[in-house]
Amino acid sequence: MMMTKRRSIGWAAALVLGLSLGLAGCDQLGFGGSAKPAFKGVDLTGAEYARSISLSDQDGRSRSLAEFKGKVVVVFFGYTQCPDVCPTTLAELAEVKRMLGQDGEKVQGIFVTVDPERDTAPLLKAYLNSFDPTFVALRGSEEQTKAVAKEFKVFYAKVPGKTPESYTMDHTAASFIFDPQGRVRVFSRYGSGAQALADDIKLLLAERP
Numbered sequence: 001m002m003m004t005k006r007r008s009i010g011w012a013a014a015l016v017l018g019l020s021l022g023l024a025g026c027d028q029l030g031f032g033g034s035a036k037p038a039f040k041g042v043d044l045t046g047a048e049y050a051r052s053i054s055l056s057d058q059d060g061r062s063r064s065l066a067e068f069k070g071k072v073v074v075v076f077f078g079y080t081q082c083p084d085v086c087p088t089t090l091a092e093l094a095e096v097k098r099m100l101g102q103d104g105e106k107v108q109g110i111f112v113t114v115d116p117e118r119d120t121a122p123l124l125k126a127y128l129n130s131f132d133p134t135f136v137a138l139r140g141s142e143e144q145t146k147a148v149a150k151e152f153k154v155f156y157a158k159v160p161g162k163t164p165e166s167y168t169m170d171h172t173a174a175s176f177i178f179d180p181q182g183r184v185r186v187f188s189r190y191g192s193g194a195q196a197l198a199d200d201i202k203l204l205l206a207e208r209p
Contacts, residue, residue, distance in 0.1 A: 037203045040196035041188035050152045050184040055138040058125035071108045072204045073178040077154050079115035080127045085173045090131040092194040099198050109135040114156040114171050179204045
């Protein structure tokens with residue numbers, strides 16, 4: 001499992017890094033014309049993907065990225081039976097919110113399941129509540145999940161287990177960070193740690209609209 005997950009992480013990082021390098025020539029300045037922020041993650045400023053999500057949350061409500069404008073939004077793709085990457089990432093994001101104090105209220109975590117077959121709405125609700133009750137879980141049909149993953153250039157694949165029900169999921173292990181204006185800005189790799197994530201979020205919260 002860990003070998004396949006590492007391959008997934010490497011594939012995603014290489015893809016996004018290549019895309020970000022393609023933008024480098026026109027992205028020496030920020031949106032406001034000031035110096036480009038020194039993000040710890042991969043700078044995605046100006047990227048023309050990861051623009052929208054429209055799925056149901058753990059309470060059955062239709063949600064979209066647009067309704068979270070005014071906050072820094074951190075989007076992560078995973079599944080509830082993930083043994084390591086997903087719980088670590090969610091725990092780190094919850095820790096970041098605590099580290100930021102009152103500014104933590106301006107951070108919204110969104111978990112998109114790549115395993116809607118097993119990740120029911122009640123299960124997602126209980127899972128997210130164990131990390132932070134303000135986190136939002138999103139799920140869709142198989143086709144909707146594929147469409148959102150394509151929009152974000154996210155990789156995921158089912159890995160068969162000993163029984164049909166015991167499969168695992170390989171998936172991109174990274175977070176997408178959106179600024180308060182709703183624009184994707186940073187690709188934060190798994191393993192960067194809570195401090196790196198907090199630093200990038202602080203930069204986005206400090207930016208002028």
